[in-house]
Amino acid sequence: MRAKERVDAISGTGEVCAVPGPNFAQSPRMEPQSQTLSAVAAALEASVAAGAVYRRKTLRERTAFLHAIARELEADADKLIATAARETHLDEARLRLELRRTQWQLFSYGNASLDGIPLGISIDTPSAAGGRSEADGGKLPDWGKVQPKQDLRKMQVPLGPVVVFGASNFPFAYSTAGGDTAAALAAGCPVIVKAHPAHAETSCGVATAVQRAAAACGLPEALFQHLEGGFDLGGALVQHPLTAAVAFTGSLEGGRALFDLAAARPRPIPVFAEMGSANPVFLLPGQLAEQGAELAKLLTASITSSAGQFCTKPGLLIGIEGPELDAFADALAKRISIVPPAEMLHSGIAKAFQHKRADALDIAGVEVAGTLSCPVGRNESIPTLATVPGEIFLAQPALHHEVFGPFALLVRCRDAAQLLDVALALEGQLTGTLMATTEELRELPELLEALQARCGRMVRNGVPTGVEVVTAMHHGGPYPATTDARFTAVGADGIGRFTRPVCFQNWEEELLPEELQRHNPLGVWRRVNGVLSREGF
Amino acid sequence: MRAKERVDAISGTGEVCAVPGPNFAQSPRMEPQSQTLSAVAAALEASVAAGAVYRRKTLRERTAFLHAIARELEADADKLIATAARETHLDEARLRLELRRTQWQLFSYGNASLDGIPLGISIDTPSAAGGRSEADGGKLPDWGKVQPKQDLRKMQVPLGPVVVFGASNFPFAYSTAGGDTAAALAAGCPVIVKAHPAHAETSCGVATAVQRAAAACGLPEALFQHLEGGFDLGGALVQHPLTAAVAFTGSLEGGRALFDLAAARPRPIPVFAEMGSANPVFLLPGQLAEQGAELAKLLTASITSSAGQFCTKPGLLIGIEGPELDAFADALAKRISIVPPAEMLHSGIAKAFQHKRADALDIAGVEVAGTLSCPVGRNESIPTLATVPGEIFLAQPALHHEVFGPFALLVRCRDAAQLLDVALALEGQLTGTLMATTEELRELPELLEALQARCGRMVRNGVPTGVEVVTAMHHGGPYPATTDARFTAVGADGIGRFTRPVCFQNWEEELLPEELQRHNPLGVWRRVNGVLSREGF
Structure with missing residues (x-):
């Protein structure tokens, strides 16, 4: 792959922090701006290629990857915590808890897809009578008798490359392999992390763990990329045509700037920025x-x-x-x-x-x-x-x-x-x-x-700090708390930020994704003619 | 209410088309711009007040309202179809089918909330062991044992006033009481329709039917408002601080213009615009x-x-x-x-x-x-x-x-x-x-x-025309097909464009919405400690 070679050439083989930021300014041969742009282009091209491979993996293989990241973080825990303590001035006990929470996010978001709920599957078949419900005791007015004629099967699919901007205040849980990354990977998307400069070494260490997990799972290296740089790098990532979505945790000013860049693109993309709150x-x-x-x-x-x-x-x-x-x-x-x-x-x-x-x-x-x-x-x-x-x-x-x-x-x-x-x-x-x-x-x-x-x-009668990582959590809210009140930054429902529905009309069984096949081989939850079920039909 | 009086004063009592557009230009006393702005402010203030009343209604009352609109359209069907045929040059047989489809949308979106699926309810309780799943046979690694300490109950609530811009090509199904309006009302939101000038009389007739339904259901008049005007009215509606969301069906140019206005607001709001597609x-x-x-x-x-x-x-x-x-x-x-x-x-x-x-x-x-x-x-x-x-x-x-x-x-x-x-x-x-x-x-x-x-x-092996109104339908797609590929314009899942989650932490039963109470009095689908169920707990 040409794209991959370019990434390797920029990063130097074996380096996980693919694009060192400060070097740009020192390069005598190229303007920083154009070097940044070509690095970003190479990263996105590689990301799309890796995403195509990842999308073909089964739900269980995705889950195994997220679990593997959690295990790799465990292997490096002491070193990561010591580095983070030095870089952030947060105490080690707190950081140990935060790392555990990060692992739990990877573990639980990885598990979330297995029962199919994040896939939002709906199936309507021509044989079913339309829209019967308890409300009308089965008796519909004439105009209520709309009979579906097509076989329609809908599920969520990954959006594509997600660019993640981590937070300074949670070097693990809302950063490199934090909630946004875990949700995007659980959604089936490739991820590009723009490292937070305030804990660059921690970020780099976490990225190494993620890339070891990818290698162990036989996944492409570019499925998870880690870039270092300044605002110009961040802006170029958000503006690149191949970027599909952005996740950000940080200040109102920073989040709004990225939101504005994304909205002004020729093809706008969703930005979920979790920003300020007076609580x-x-x-x-x-x-x-x-x-x-x-x-x-x-x-x-x-x-x-x-x-x-x-x-x-x-x-x-x-x-x-x-x-x-x-x-x-x-x-x-x-x-x-x-x-x-x-x-x-x-x-x-x-x-x-x-x-x-x-x-x-x-x-x-x-x-x-x-x-x-x-x-x-x-x-x-x-x-x-x-x-x-x-x-x-x-x-x-x-x-x-x-x-x-x-x-x-x-x-x-x-x-x-x-x-x-x-x-x-x-x-x-x-x-x-x-x-x-x-x-x-x-x-x-x-x-x-x-x-x-x-x-x-x-x-x-409690305090708002202490955001539990469970599905019933909602960590979001109307602007300026976030840029889109309809989504959450915490809990497996946050996976929905990075997926979109696709509907298959009148497809033969053998060409459908397993999730949508008649006999429901994966045993996932599906709404079949309006009724939730894990059975086939 | 002062806001309501102002709307009445502008519209003349008994007129459903509250704000007649062309009159603005004829007013000798006020600049059109400021008159438009004050009409929009009055409409939004009345909308918020009506929304507060509507939000307190039960799911069944919401459903009854949508069904009542469908019935009122039936009562006026012949007249509406004749008017639409004259205004749009579409033939009567097609328009009769479209009106039926519109009624079916109201009927089925109204029913959709009754089983609770659009409410996306999740409940996690402190007693449950965190995140057990089949994937690990109940054996979690140490870092996987995260126990919830709080009682968390989450459900979708209405966003607030939704401004709807109807399409010229579907004077019923994608217009005044069409899919966007039906979805917003099913979500619990008040609606303000900006009438399409190409079928203004049809739009006015449909609006009358909706307002009769609201009156019959004892709902506030301003729950559904119908304004006529040009681009300045549309822009002012999108920019008003009290507007919570926008739905649009039409050209790429029109949809993008509204999207840009909404994104540039001090407090950005979601715009779902369904635009062009070469199919x-x-x-x-x-x-x-x-x-x-x-x-x-x-x-x-x-x-x-x-x-x-x-x-x-x-x-x-x-x-x-x-x-x-x-x-x-x-x-x-x-x-x-x-x-x-x-x-x-x-x-x-x-x-x-x-x-x-x-x-x-x-x-x-x-x-x-x-x-x-x-x-x-x-x-x-x-x-x-x-x-x-x-x-x-x-x-x-x-x-x-x-x-x-x-x-x-x-x-x-x-x-x-x-x-x-x-x-x-x-x-x-x-x-x-x-x-x-x-x-x-x-x-x-x-x-x-x-x-x-x-x-x-x-x-x-079929044709793309013929968009069936069932839950498994997806009518959306990546830009420029829509401004947000994550949502659909057709099917009850489109309700989700107009809701956001709220989580209640450690609330006493009696202050919780019925939907979230322990014994599940409404029998709605809920994810309780990760398991979907219609039972209490």
């Missing part, structure tokens, strides 16, 4: 009276652990003025003011935190309630609780956005009506949390509705 | 030898009925030089050359057809094979078969696009290799058809792969 927590007096001290402890950990560098960190606490809120605020302020500063992921994130924190505190009416008063290192963050009256919050949209890091703003509302106004003023969120008694919520149906209209996940 | 038909010699004469007859009808004004009209016929293709081409040319001219939907479409036909015939190497030689009316189309050698087709991307109307281009390929090159050169398509014997396809797996990578529906 509002509503604190009602009844629940604070019952559980205030415990909630203060819970929220302190949720706001400050891993230096607050979670996309689900609760950044807005919204309560109603009164003795319960006072007591809770005191308890939370005391706890937060003794959490020591922590080194952030990298200097860019530390600088952004310091600026955004300062900007928030500069607004008249915003006051510090709890923070450590001691000198901090250049890349460290000071955990901070600030407070603001409801009316000022409502008047200052700048306060509504995420401050990435250990910062939370307590919004003190005059009454329940103002609390509802605050809920209605919020933008799209990954999560919304209700600390409230059942009675309190029964009396505030508008609050539930306002929150449901803005959030992807609604948490009762 | 290639591959003709292999073995099948032509067996069935050539019959195929010529079948394809003539498919190319010319309703003046070729179908999005699935086969516009490209691709065969391999030889006696079988010669005989087939002769038979097809003879048949097409005796099909009389027909009046097209409107003068704009007729003009576009005449231009695009002339442009194609102007390319050196493109020759007319069969067409009527007689004078035609100004808005009539002449059915035309043209031919072109494979190498010229490959060199002329202009020939790859849809010519909307009764025109087909027969591409004569030198050999099977060139036929494959043509397949690989095609853009995204709604359909791809294979006229071939089983043996011929067995020998051309690359052709199947190339076609599957480009098409939404793959037809065997």
Whole structure:
């Protein structure tokens, strides 16, 4: 293959990090721009070729590949964790858990397709009476008797090459072999990872593990590619005609830039970007009276652990003025003011935190309630609780956005009506949390509705951090939480971001994919003439 | 409600066509632009309020509403068909079938939610062991033992107000109360239809029927709104902050313009635009030898009925030089050359057809094979078969696009290799058809792969026109067939264009929607700890 040779020539044989970024600038013979473009073209051509091979594999072979990646990560675990700890300043215990979660993602997304649910199979045959349902007791009006005349069989197929941009705050779980990569590979797509420069060595180590797994499974090397470079590389990857979809985890600015590039293409492609979220927590007096001290402890950990560098960190606490809120605020302020500063992921994130924190505190009416008063290192963050009256919050949209890091703003509302106004003023969120008694919520149906209209996940009397990797999880939400509220970044349903349906009309059995054959050799779930079943027909 | 009063004030009480377009320009007091903007704002505010009421209705109440619309259309059928025939020049028999199909869409999409499948419910509970599957015989590696700690219950909820732009070529089935409206209402969303100016009176009549149904079901008037106007109205609807999604059926230019507007919004929203498709038909010699004469007859009808004004009209016929293709081409040319001219939907479409036909015939190497030689009316189309050698087709991307109307281009390929090159050169398509014997396809797996990578529906030895409304149908495809290949415009799965997941974490039973309650009072399909079931737990 010409394409493959070009990739090899650029990367040097045996190197997994196929395209070293900094070298571009040092090349005397070629402009960086055109060298980047030709590297991207070579990568995409190789990706398409590898994808064609991968698409012919069975569901079980796909699953085995994802399991093999998890095993290879296990083999390198200690080394990967040590490297990641050095590059990200996250502690080893947390990173060990994160690596395990990453393996579990690969394992469970790999298993997900085996029962056929992500394939979304529907079959309608000419013999069936159309659209009978319990609703009409089998009696249809005349115009309801539409009889299908064709044999139609539909299933999800892979979109094609997916470009993955990992997150700085999860060097394993949302990065190189993280959720987006696992979902794309489970969907049957080849993957090109643009390595995050803040943990380039970790990324490279993880990529080696993935490529060992591919080799062990007899899959083409280019099924998973790992490129290093800057924004020009990322942009070129998103713009290349052969790229079929993009997955991104990171800042609003970064996600939006990629979304705009993809939408402006001659042939637009889907971008799933998981971006910012302030994750509002509503604190009602009844629940604070019952559980205030415990909630203060819970929220302190949720706001400050891993230096607050979670996309689900609760950044807005919204309560109603009164003795319960006072007591809770005191308890939370005391706890937060003794959490020591922590080194952030990298200097860019530390600088952004310091600026955004300062900007928030500069607004008249915003006051510090709890923070450590001691000198901090250049890349460290000071955990901070600030407070603001409801009316000022409502008047200052700048306060509504995420401050990435250990910062939370307590919004003190005059009454329940103002609390509802605050809920209605919020933008799209990954999560919304209700600390409230059942009675309190029964009396505030508008609050539930306002929150449901803005959030992807609604948490009762708990904290939004801790995103479990199960199918019922939804990690997404209306913009700016993500670029498409209809999809999730976590859980096997996220596979659907990278597939599309194809319908086969009147095909002979032998030319159909096994998944669609009459006797259902794989025993997958299918909707046959409207009825879900794992049997043949 | 202030918003409602404003709509009433603009529309005049009792008028269903709320915002008459041409009047804007005649208003002496206000610029058209600002009047359009305030009408759009009023419509969206009323839509959101009506949507809040509708969202609280049960699944059965939603279903009853869609059924009621179908009944109201039945009551007005004769009048609607006569009006549509006058406005569109389509014949009454065809329009009667189309109206029935429209009713069936409303009926079947309304029924679809009752078994819960479109709700995509997943529930994971803390007690369940994570991710066990047959693949591992219940034995998980250490890192596979991830135990859920939270109670997570996820279901699809409506996105919010959907703006629908209907098609000129289906005044019922893809227009005012057509598939997009039916899917959005089944999803639980309020709908605002921008009436198609080419069948404004039909659209108004259909809107009256929908609004009678809403009144009969005790639903708010603004749940379904019908606005008339030009491009500025359409643009303002897409750009309004309260609009949640857009559905469009029509030209590539129109769909792309709306997609670009939506992507450039401060808060981007999904646009599902179903646009152009050349619907290639591959003709292999073995099948032509067996069935050539019959195929010529079948394809003539498919190319010319309703003046070729179908999005699935086969516009490209691709065969391999030889006696079988010669005989087939002769038979097809003879048949097409005796099909009389027909009046097209409107003068704009007729003009576009005449231009695009002339442009194609102007390319050196493109020759007319069969067409009527007689004078035609100004808005009539002449059915035309043209031919072109494979190498010229490959060199002329202009020939790859849809010519909307009764025109087909027969591409004569030198050999099977060139036929494959043509397949690989095609853009995204709604359909791809294979006229071939089983043996011929067995020998051309690359052709199947190339076609599957480009098409939404793959037809065997039949014609692509005739899109059946069943769940297994897929009416969509890679760009430029649609703006998002992951969704369908036909079949109940199209409901998913207008919903998004919300996950409830650790909620008490009484505050959960019925669909998610433990004992499953609605008996809907749910994935509970990975297993599909209609039981409680």
